[in-house]
Structures are given as structure tokens and as C-alpha cells.
Amino acid sequence: MSRVVIDGLGKTYANGVEAVKNISIDIADGELVVVVGPSGCGKSTLLRMIAGLESITSGDLWIKDQRVNDREPAYRDIAMVFQNYALYPHMTVFDNMAYGLKNRKLAKAEIEKRVKEAAKTLELSQLLDRKPGQLSGGQRQRVAMGRAIVRKPEVFLFDEPLSNLDARLRGQMRLEIKKLQRRLKTTAIYVTHDQIEAMTLADRLIVMNNGMPEQIGTPDELYSNPSSLFVAGFLGSPSINLLKATQLADGIALGHSQIATLSGKLDGDSAILGIRAEDLRLCSKEDADLILSVELVERLGSELLAVGVVKGSNERLSVRLDKSAQIDEGHELPLEINRDHWHWFDADTGLRNVDCYREAISEAVI
Amino acid sequence: MEDAFGLSSEFVGLRNFTDVLEDPEYVSTVLFTLFFSALVTFFSLSLALLLAVQVNEVLTGAGVYKTFLMWAYAIAPPAAGLVGSLLFSPLMGDLYNGINALGFDFNHTRDGSDAIFVVVLISVWKQLSINFIFFLSGLQGIPASVQEAARIDCPGSIKRFWTVTFPLLAPTTFFLLVINTTYAFFETFGVIDLTTRGGPAGSTTTLVYKIYQDGFLGADLGGSAAQSVILMLFVICLTIIQFRYVDKKVHY
Numbered sequence: 203m204s205r206v207v208i209d210g211l212g213k214t215y216a217n218g219v220e221a222v223k224n225i226s227i228d229i230a231d232g233e234l235v236v237v238v239g240p241s242g243c244g245k246s247t248l249l250r251m252i253a254g255l256e257s258i259t260s261g262d263l264w265i266k267d268q269r270v271n272d273r274e275p276a277y278r279d280i281a282m283v284f285q286n287y288a289l290y291p292h293m294t295v296f297d298n299m300a301y302g303l304k305n306r307k308l309a310k311a312e313i314e315k316r317v318k319e320a321a322k323t324l325e326l327s328q329l330l331d332r333k334p335g336q337l338s339g340g341q342r343q344r345v346a347m348g349r350a351i352v353r354k355p356e357v358f359l360f361d362e363p364l365s366n367l368d369a370r371l372r373g374q375m376r377l378e379i380k381k382l383q384r385r386l387k388t389t390a391i392y393v394t395h396d397q398i399e400a401m402t403l404a405d406r407l408i409v410m411n412n413g414m415p416e417q418i419g420t421p422d423e424l425y426s427n428p429s430s431l432f433v434a435g436f437l438g439s440p441s442i443n444l445l446k447a448t449q450l451a452d453g454i455a456l457g458h459s460q461i462a463t464l465s466g467k468l469d470g471d472s473a474i475l476g477i478r479a480e481d482l483r484l485c486s487k488e489d490a491d492l493i494l495s496v497e498l499v500e501r502l503g504s505e506l507l508a509v510g511v512v513k514g515s516n517e518r519l520s521v522r523l524d525k526s527a528q529i530d531e532g533h534e535l536p537l538e539i540n541r542d543h544w545h546w547f548d549a550d551t552g553l554r555n556v557d558c559y560r561e562a563i564s565e566a567v568i
Numbered sequence: 569m570e571d572a573f574g575l576s577s578e579f580v581g582l583r584n585f586t587d588v589l590e591d592p593e594y595v596s597t598v599l600f601t602l603f604f605s606a607l608v609t610f611f612s613l614s615l616a617l618l619l620a621v622q623v624n625e626v627l628t629g630a631g632v633y634k635t636f637l638m639w640a641y642a643i644a645p646p647a648a649g650l651v652g653s654l655l656f657s658p659l660m661g662d663l664y665n666g667i668n669a670l671g672f673d674f675n676h677t678r679d680g681s682d683a684i685f686v687v688v689l690i691s692v693w694k695q696l697s698i699n700f701i702f703f704l705s706g707l708q709g710i711p712a713s714v715q716e717a718a719r720i721d722c723p724g725s726i727k728r729f730w731t732v733t734f735p736l737l738a739p740t741t742f743f744l745l746v747i748n749t750t751y752a753f754f755e756t757f758g759v760i761d762l763t764t765r766g767g768p769a770g771s772t773t774t775l776v777y778k779i780y781q782d783g784f785l786g787a788d789l790g791g792s793a794a795q796s797v798i799l800m801l802f803v804i805c806l807t808i809i810q811f812r813y814v815d816k817k818v819h820y
């Protein structure tokens with residue numbers, strides 16, 4: 203069982219940069235965990251510590267119930283796919299894949315069998331005699347994948363393996379990686395800054411911010427229950443709509459210029475309300491919480507995305523609607539907020555706080 | 569061919585050439601030059617590579633190292649030779665005292681192999697810094713991620729060096745091989761002139777030095793010119809061979 207236990211892992215570089223602070227997660231055998239976050243948040247550092255390419259300055263790392271903190275990368279039984287593929291330019295595709303096996307003293311026949319097999323899976327059979335310089339970007343990427351899978355390691359490590367491919371190929375390879383990982387049942391840790399890649403691949407996600415894990419959970423959990431403004435803002439496309447809520451004498455004002463008024467009471471003077479694009483619904487003018495003047499309509503086939511400003515303000519919102527909606531630029535849409543799926547956050551800490559808001563009924567009791 | 573006073577000359581066809589090639593002294597000079605060039609090239613390349621690999625690993629000190637060794641190269645060959653001959657002067661050289669204190673009877677002005685040792689040492693020393701700089705920049709040119717991939721794929725650092733790092737340095741090595749052979753052939757003139765003057769008994773006379781000796785000191789312009797032509801053909805052949813055989817393995 204290739205369980206990976208990360209226990210309070212931290213990294214302080216020689217120059218004093220604290221790139222990773224106290225991350226803990228217990229990764230089950232065969233699980234695909236995606237580490238996602240903005241540039242510079244410490245994703246690569248975390249992965250490189252697991253690979254053994256970067257020393258661990260605090261905490262413990264266990265692979266297959268063995269503490270591997272001080273083991274050389276070659277002795278950790280991991281295989282890594284690099285962002286720039288890091289193929290050996292002087293070796294053929296075959297040798298690139300066979301190199302790690304040769305150094306582990308596998309029988310020649312076995313090496314040949316594994317490489318041929320991987321080449322077949324990855325459609326590289328025709329290219330085995332080529333050098334990396336004679337391959338396209340997508341083919342190089344597949345060689346890098348092949349080099350990892352022939353090793354049959356306990357853990358796959360991916361550092362943004364698809365970011366150098368064009369959008370179409372990226373989507374295709376994303377699917378292939380997931381299929382391959384499912385078939386091989388190898389534990390995998392996958393780093394990306396692309397939240398769509400993260401959401402589609404992950405069994406579980408680690409959203410990192412500034413070296414800290416902001417939230418760990420399944421994509422669904424994180425999408426529907428973001429623990430902080432950061433997670434809410436990072437996941438989902440288009441980004442979640444965030445509105446400042448201020449307590450007034452007779453209700454709650456939304457937005458800086460009071461674009462809508464809610465009944466009810468805030469716990470404190472202010473809070474932040476997050477509403478996903480799909481949680482704004484078309485309704486009749488009487489029921490509307492706000493009116494949106496549409497500036498831009500994006501038709502994505504199955505659905506439709508409208509971006510506009512709330513009438514009489516410069517507060518910009520995006521709305522996801524059914525493709526059948528008859529709207530166009532310049533239209534005014536009456537919208538209501540889906541109160542079952544809204545997200546309240548503390549204005550000071552940015553943390554999720556469902557108690558920020560109390561409904562009008564409780565106000566009546568007071 | 570000219571007479572001893574340079575007053576008359578007659579056309580002798582290829583006799584200058586046949587004379588030169590039949591001269592046993594010339595043959596031994598050729599052999600010495602080959603031996604000397606091989607030694608200088610081998611040691612200046614391997615020592616520089618060793619240093620560069622070490623420095624590349626401790627990148628922090630690289631700035632200081634680089635400038636330090638660049639200075640060494642900035643000293644022109646005669647100056648290096650002068651310093652060397654001072655170091656090796658039987659009267660005042662520190663190295664002399666050091667080596668002889670260890671119980672060796674070392675004297676490059678009398679003993680042929682000692683003399684060879686001295687010229688090789690100084691020539692290598694002078695060439696080391698430039699080779700080092702090239703190797704270091706070659707090493708820096710290898711993507712870090714390729715080295716890292718190799719760390720995952722290959723447990724032994726020495727094996728990793730010979731299977732990944734060294735093949736990737738091949739273009740640099742090849743370039744330096746050509747440069748260093750040429751250096752050993754021609755530019756060591758200054759070093760030899762200032763330390764051993766080709767002696768004792770011609771034991772450190774290279775082809776270029778012999779041309780100088782015969783032509784300028786011995787005033788045998790015809791023989792000297794013939795030697796020059798032979799040397800030129802020789803170096804051209806050597807370079808072609810290097811390009812032919814090494815070049816094939818260099819490109820990837």
C-alpha cells in the first residue's frame with residue numbers, strides 16, 4: 203500500500219524565505235491529490251520536498267510507512283514529470299524511458315517489455331529511435347509520462363505537466379492522465395495553478411496560499427463550502443461574485459453603493475457575501491434583489507454567461523444562465539439571489555462564517 | 569637553400585622537406601610535441617572539468633572563483649612562464665625548495681624529464697582558467713531539471729556524471745579539445761622560451777620552438793620554412809580528424 207503521510211512539512215530556504223509552512227495530509231493508496239494555488243505559493247517546493255530534490259526543514263514525510271526525510275530521490279520510489287519535461291537530450295526516446303530501469307539493474311528483456319508496453323499505451327511506438335529534439339511538445343510530454351510509468355513507482359509526482367501544451371491538447375492529456383492513473387492505481391500528487399485542471403483531476407484538493415494549506419477536501423466540498431474568501435475566489439469559473447454587506451438601521455446594504463437591500467441582521471457592522479454566477483437567477487421584476495445591465499454575453503454552448511453592472515452603480519457581477527435565455531447586450535435582467543447557496547465571510551478575517559447573517563425572523567424575535 | 573651568410577640561394581626542390589623529415593632530431597621533436605600536447609590537453613581539460621563540477625555544486629562561491637581564475641588567464645604566457653621559471657629557479661624558487669626538501673633531486677635545467685614536468689605544469693596552469701570558465705558555463709547551461717530527473721533515475725552520482733552530465737558537456741569539451749591542442753602546439757612557445765629554452769638537450773623542444781631555433785637562431789631559413797609548412801599540414805590534419813570523429817558523437 204503506497205500511502206503517503208505528510209506530517210507538518212515545512213521549508214525555509216537558505217535565504218530565509220519560508221516557502222511552505224506546516225502542511226499535513228494523509229494520502230490514501232491510489233488517491234490523486236492535486237495541489238493548487240497562485241504562483242509562488244509553494245506548490246513546487248512542497249512537491250520537490252516529497253521528491254527529495256529539496257531538503258525538508260521541518261516535519262516528517264512517510265511513503266509506504268517508511269520515513270523518507272533523509273533519503274536520496276532515487277531511493278524514494280517516486281517518479282516525477284517535470285513542467286519542461288526534463289528529457290535527456292542526448293538519448294533516444296527508448297533510452298530516455300529505459301535509463302531509470304537500467305540503473306536499477308533490471309533484466310534487459312524486462313526493460314524492453316516495459317518500455318514497449320508504455321510506448322504502446324502512449325502511442326510512442328513509432329518514435330522510439332528519435333531524440334527529444336525531433337519531437338513535438340505533445341510527444342515530449344508523453345515521453346516524460348512514459349519515463350514515469352515504466353518505473354512502476356509507488357508515487358507519481360507531477361509539477362504542472364500540461365502547462366506548456368495548447369488548450370486542446372491540455373484538455374485531452376488531462377483526461378489521459380486521469381485514465382492512466384485510475385488504471386495503474388498509483389498514488390499521485392499533482393501540482394497545478396489551473397483551477398479547472400485541479401477540479402477535474404482531483405480526488406482531493408489542497409488549496410495553498412502563501413505556503414499554508416487554506417483548505418483540503420474533495421472538489422465538491424471546496425466548491426460548495428469554501429472555508430475562506432481565498433478558496434472561494436480561487437475555485438470556480440467565472441470567479442465568485444463578492445459583495446460587501448453593511449448593516450443599516452432597516453436592513454443590510456449590499457455593495458459599496460447599496461445595489462440591493464436584504465432584510466435580516468449582521469453579526470457586527472459588516473461582512474462579505476459571496477454568490478456564484480449560477481446562484482443568481484432570473485425572476486420577475488417584483489421579486490428581484492437587483493437589476494443587472496448586461497454588458498457582455500458569452501454563449502458557451504450548453505450555457506450562457508452574462509457579465510454586467512448593477513443598474514445605477516459600478517458593481518460588476520457575472521451570471522450563469524440557461525442557453526435558452528433570450529438576452530443580449532444592453533438588456534436589463536431582474537435577478538434574485540439563491541439564498542440556499544450563498545456564502546458568508548467575516549469581513550476582517552476572510553474566513554467562512556455562517557453566523558455572520560441572521561434572517562429577518564430572528565430579528566423579529568429580538 | 570641559402571649559404572651560411574645568406575648571400576646566395578639556390579632552388580633545391582623538395583630537398584628542404586626530405587632533409588627535415590630524415591633528421592632524427594626532427595622526429596624526436598615531433599614525438600615530443602605529440603606527447604606534450606596530449607599531456608597538456610588532457611590535464612588542462614580534466615583538471616578544469618573537475619574544478620568546474622565542484623564549483624558548480626557550490627554555486628554561491630562561483631562569482632569569486634570566476635573572477636579569480638579569469639585573472640590567471642589574463643596573465644600573458646610569457647608572464648606565466650616567468651613566474652614559473654622563478655618558482656622553479658634552482659636558486660630562489662619556492663617550489664624547488666619544497667620539492668627538494670621532500671627528498672627529490674629536482675632540476676629542470678639538467679634533467680630532461682624534470683624539464684618536461686615543468687613546461688607541462690606551467691602550460692596546464694595557464695590554460696586551466698579558460699577551460700574552467702568554459703566548462704562552468706557549459707555546466708550552467710544544462711537545465712537543472714534534467715539533472716534533477718537524473719537524480720531520480722540514477723542513484724550513483726559518478727555514474728550520473730558519465731551518463732548525463734558529461735555527454736551534455738560534449739559540445740564544450742569538443743570545442744576545448746580543439747582549442748587546447750592548438751594551444752599546446754603553438755602558444756606554449758612563450759612558456760618554453762622563458763623556462764627551458766627547449767633544453768636540456770632538446771628534450772622540451774616542440775615543433776614551433778624548433779622552427780624558431782632553426783630559423784632565427786640557426787639561420788636555416790629553408791629548413792625552418794619547410795618545417796612550418798609541415799607543421800601547418802599536420803595541424804590541419806589533426807583538426808580534420810577531430811572534427812570527423814569527435815563531431816559525430818557531439819551533436820544531439
Ligand SMILES: Nc1ncnc2c1ncn2[C@@H]1O[C@H](COP(=O)(O)OP(=O)(O)OP(=O)(O)O)[C@@H](O)[C@H]1O
Nearest residue numbers: 215217219221240241242243244245246247248395
Ligand atoms: N531555491 C530557492 N531559494 C530561495 N527561495 C526560493 C527557492 N525556490 C523557490 N523559492 C521561493 O519560495 C516560494 C515558493 O516557490 P515555489 O516555486 O514553490 O512556488 P510555486 O507555487 O511552485 O509557484 P509557480 O506556480 O510560479 O510555479 C517563492 O516565494 C519563491 O520565491
Ligand SMILES: [Mg+2]
Nearest residue numbers: 245246247361
Ligand atoms: Mg512551481
